[in-house]
Amino acid sequence: MQPTRISVVGTGFIARGLIQALRIAPDLEVNRVLTRRDKQSVYGIPYEQLTQSLEELLENTDILIECSGDVQHGTEIIMRAFEYDIPVITMNAELQVTTGSYLATKGFLTEAEGDQPGSLAALKENAVGMGFKPVVYGNIKGFLNLNPTEEEMRYWSERNGLSLEMVTSFTDGTKVQVEQALVANGLGADILYQGLNGQEAAKLEDGAYNLAELSLKYGHAISDYLLCPSGPPGVFITATHHEEQAAALEYFKLGKGPFYTLIQPFHLCHLEILKTIRRVERGDGILLNNSTQPRISVAAIAKNPLQAGELISKGIGSFQVRGEAVKIENEPNHIPIGLLQQARVIRPIEEGEILTFNDVEIDGSTALKAWLDVKERVDLGQVN
Template identity: 30%
Template sequence: MLGMNRKLSAFETEGKYIKVGLIGAGQMGRGMISQIEGMKGMKVVATADINISNVINAYKYAGIPEENIIQTEKEEEAVRAVEEGKVTAFSEAEKVASLPSVDVVVDATGIPNVGAAIAWEAILNRKHIVMLNVEADVTVGPVLKKLADSAGVVYTGSAGDEPGAVMELFDFADALGFEVIALGKGKNNPLNLEANPSTAAQEAEEKGASPKMLASFQDGTKTMVEMNAVANATGFIPDQTGMHGFSATVDELADIFQLKDNGGQLHHKGIVEYVQGVAPGVFAIITSHNEEVHEELQYVKLGNGPHYTLYRPYHLTSLETPLTVARAFFDKEPTIAPNYDRQAETVATAKKDLKEGEFLDSIGGYSVYGTLMEKSEADGAEAFPIGLVDANVKVMRDVQKGETLTYNDIEQTKESTIWRLRRLQEQ
């Protein structure tokens, strides 16, 4: 992000720093705190986690002395801690989102309803909100963005998350006037629609990850949600339900991502996709209508045309989030946001045979996985969004494995913030 280092350095030289409030001190949150501790002009002044020991440990791992970590639920004590150059550990997320001494709130919980509530609280308190919670974003991001715009604050996804990394490539190519054919990401592991916390347990233990989170990657839900966010930000759509999931190397992408009539594999242009074999990278497939441009692209060895691949071979997850924080604070601009409302929907698909009266569990659980659909198809089927799935949703009829759940198939038994925001969005 050009020039952000100089802005942060100048800010610190003035004796100032961006005050960050973080919700969620798991793997993503811990990494972000440690990264920011090594930066200029920014500090995580308050962090909340339902397990407050996670917050204490995250600050310690970042090199903050224990005597500078204040554990409290009182606003006045937290404000005083910031004034004294200390940090605060909370167990209640709302306390961080409403804290007067916080400039930017970051949600790193990964739980859709929690993320929706955090974003809502941050916007009500006129604070910029950075979402490392793509599941919440694709479910109620459009209405949250409108509310944030009205409040004069920034609602944004994060740099380092794959949608943010894809968006950077898109903005680069689009600004230069290239025609963007497709946007995509690599998938790190083979698609396993039956993955669940039990099947993922051993690998999760080896990686120090949550079995449920790992299962959501393996069963494809996370990939569907991430490309859903890109679709809503760019106006692109999936080429087919569930996307293709091609297997390819980077060198093969430009040929695959052409229309079928031209020897490729696509039905349409302007699509989102995922590919096995190019992880952990992200890509944009571009072309030009100008022969002189083609000649120069070939001269710089981007390929033989007519399509070319822009490829970024890495994304640093929450370690890049501070750049989004800084962009929101200084420039009042998002890294990625739902500029096109809903272009697609990640819908709940039965992972097993579901019985009438059974309750769903959660994303990455045993009951459902996510499938990406174009908006018109999802709306026509009254398909049930994956972001609304939780343990309070009851199945009202027998649903076969592989079948898409609809609103008519389920009953919401307990009110929640994300359901209320979704109804507001649909109005």
């Protein structure tokens, strides 16, 4: 039996780790790895697996893993993969919340288990299978600094072996906003406020209970996060259960109710992508995507005053803007932070202001067309 041919887009931390992990699975074969870098400069990946030819990649692929971290590049590649009828797994929440709802209408697209959104989707499957009814889909953050300095971020980038953009987006909250927007859209939840609630919690269980009470008042399941330095680097779901199970759940150390918190105290990124590959092989369907009916997006918020003529090379992970989750109906003209690449500011913008399409000039791209398609359907009331 021939091994399943896996191709990977990207050569960063996630891609390198995945390629190493796949070596322990004899029935899975890393066939091609697409890079835009000089192949001689890529480390940690066998040279013979590297290619700069998208056609070569797609002609030798059974399942494509997109983990480039680039919204525009990733969108273009996924569209081409769908022309070959190739199923696509992403670990790219930024792409999902920007163009994923358009892509989900064109082919098989799922986020991978391993990062927080996929981990929450898998935890939901487990929880619902046991009779729980989720009311909070929670992310756990230990630290935030909405406007870190470049010096600070360079230190942590070099210390952890991650890109400067990645470390900055973790620290300024953009990543958690993106992740929880994806969770809200994909798992049928809502958000309480622009920028999420994000309350501080000395104990995870207490903070989760507080969010559950807010969800109950709101009347809908919510996607949010806790700022809990003592919490594990994972995710949680707070849920209700049938009253007749209350005594058993208390015996199982989940408390007296009516809310019960299920914690997954880890997310292992590239190691868990293998579970999603197996899911696709089994034909078990989509774990998570942004849905074809999104209600939540991630707007760009100015960290500092921006001047006319200023160039934003890339919004996510920059020192000019950060992301905040918004309801599309409340901010219909916002520009998603994932679209800000080589964007030119055309009017002065104040610190804390949401950037709109009237504020910047951006080049046409597949990603822009995808977003405008979704936005048109939102405006026409074709999404709920």
